[in-house]
Amino acid sequence: MNSRPTIQSPIPMPDLPKLSPITSTWMKELMGKSLLISELIEKHGSPINIHQPDAMEDNFISYHKVxxxxxxxxxxxxxxxxxxxxxxxxxxxxxGMGIDTASLQEYQQCIEMGLDPSDLIVTAAVKNKKLVESAVKNGSLIILDNSDECELVQRVAMDQERSVDIAFRVSGFLAKDQKLYSRFGFDIDEIEDFITANLLDSDHFNLLNYKGLHFHLNGYSIQERGIALTQCLALAQKLLDKRMKTEFIDIGGGFLMNYLESELEWDYFNQQLRLAVGNKREEITFENQGLGLHMSGGVLLGQLKTYPFWSPVTKGEFLRGILSSQSQSGKMAGTLAKEMGIEIRMEPGRSMLDQVGLTIAKVAFRKKDQKGNWLIGLEMNMTQMLSGSADFLLDPYVIYQNKKAQAEPVEVYFTGAYCLERDILLKRKIALTQLPNVSDFVVFVNTAGYMMHFFESSAHLFPLATNLIWNRKSGDFEIT
Structure with missing residues (x-):
């Protein structure tokens, strides 16, 4: 059970919890240009995704500094x-970043864009023959997940009469006397024997050039990543004793970022959600959905199944925590890696896109449902702002075409265009200063990381959203 403390705030909290998003200057500037947004929606349709990639620089520096x-x-x-x-x-x-590609299409597009193949790695969960052929031909490193992939890469390398750089993905790390389960990778307790049998004691995989180890853990635990890194370093030492050098360890992704301005708002939301699911206050989510919480036998069970949208330790400091983990020798993992001459690699995705993009949708209708809830229908669908998180817990902005001086506040749900009862764009009830009108715009900020594209589909033959890059200096927009 995930319990949170009682909120004791010197500032009175609203009855309906707010979750105020961190919003960069460029986003606020763009939202002030309602006529321009109207023109973009008219030209490209709704929704549109607008990017400002320059924001990636600060995110990169955060990691590079550590x-x-x-x-x-x-x-x-x-x-x-x-x-x-x-x-x-x-x-x-x-x-100066490399690119982690997870499909044939991602890889080929990077090649077509002129990126150096040595700056590309292939981590696809399923690597078909065409992807392997392309990676081997171009000389990119492949992360191998299982013995069948090793066989495939070896056959392709034989066909092309060339060797290929590879690394092994490992999992099953021991944490608190239990193995961390993953469906991906070789078990860390078995990979040493596999490498010994196939790369050292035989020439079975003679065209595979071992370069390093790779892991990618589910969840967002610094401690578990530190444990994984120290166990990979121990494995690297065992391989070195057998005269097999590990050049790098790739610690994957899952580095936290912070979306919200206020920890107090985050804690208050969690508290009020628990009260609502426990039927101790009116609902604050559509049909009182618990987002992972539920009642059973009068007891509140479960835990919030969303991204931790508020986090005090993020990006570079998250990485610092991993590298500061203590190894069996008593040395910090980062110090030990340096002494062993091992390069540390990482694959951030979401956190590299912090403050890089936003999504804008047009209001199509307003209506009240049978329960008296205001539903605001938008010209977008739920797959256009969707990830593995049970909800996107940020308050949106509304750009009113006719802002009233004395408007009546209203609480609403935003709904999407799919013919599904569950196409509710945000599960949370949102407090607004006034009811939006048809053709007003709703802006969801900080959506570039996973929210825009990861699950986007074109059911009903809806077109995919247009993606734009805004050049603030020239004022131009480029389709990307």
């Missing part, structure tokens, strides 16, 4: 799956 503090050789790869636009890939490449 590596520099540790004196570590490092390489940062942008997790391409977090956003499909070419503009963010170009920006990542221009500031």
């Amino acid at each position: 590596f520099k503090d540790f004196g570590l050789k490092h390489k940062i790869f942008f997790a391409r799956k977090a956003n499909k636009t070419k503009g963010v890939v170009r920006k990542a490449n221009s500031i």
Whole structure:
């Protein structure tokens, strides 16, 4: 059970919880240009995704500084799956990042854009023959997940008469006397024997050039990532004793970012959600959905199944926590990696896109349902702002075409265009200063990381949202 403390605030909190998003200057500037937004929606349809990739620089620096503090050789790869636009890939490449590709299409597009194949890695969960052929031909490193992939890569390398750089994804790390389960990767307790049997004691995989180890953990635990890193370092030492050098360890992604201005608002929302699900106050989510919480036998069970939208330790400081983890020798993991001459790699996605994008949708209708709730229908669908999180817990902005001086506040739900009862864009009830009119605009900020594209579909033959990059200096917008 996930309990939170009682909120004792010197500032009176509103009855309906607010979750105020951190909003960058460029976003506020754009939202002040209602006529321009109207023109963009008229030209490209609703919704539109607008990006400002320059914001990636600060996110990159946050990580780079920590590596520099540790004196570590490092390489940062942008997790391409977090956003499909070419503009963010170009920006990542221009500031010195590699690109982590998770499909044939992602990989080929990077090649077509002229990126150096040595700056690309292939981490796809399923690697078909065409993807492997392309990666081997171009000389990009492939992260191998299982023995069948090893066989496939070996056959392709034989066909092309060339060797290929590879790393092994590992999992099953021991934390608090229990193995961390993952469906991905080789078990860390078995990979040493596998490497010994197939790369050292035989030439079975003679065309696979071992370069390093890779892991990617579910969730957002600094401690578990630190444990994984220290256990990979121990494995690297065992391999070195067998004269097999580990050049790098890739610690994957899942580095937290913070979306919200106020920890107090976050705690108050959590408190009020628990009260609502427990039927101790009126609902604050559509049909009183618990977002992971539920009542059973009069007892509140479960935990919030959303991204932790408020987090005090993020980006570079999150990385610092991992590198500061203590190894069995008593040394920090980052210090030990430096002494062993091992490069540390990482693959941030969401956190590299903090403050990079927003989504704007047009109001199509307003109506009251049978319960008296205001429903605001938008010209977008739920897949156009969707991730693995049970909800996107940020308050949106509304751009009113006719802002009233003395308006009546209203509480609303935003609904989408799919013919599904569950197409509720935000599960939370949102407090607004006035009821939006048809053709007003609703702005969801900080959506570039996973929210825009990861689950976007074109059911009903709806077109996918247009993705734009805004050049603030020229005022131009480029489709990306």
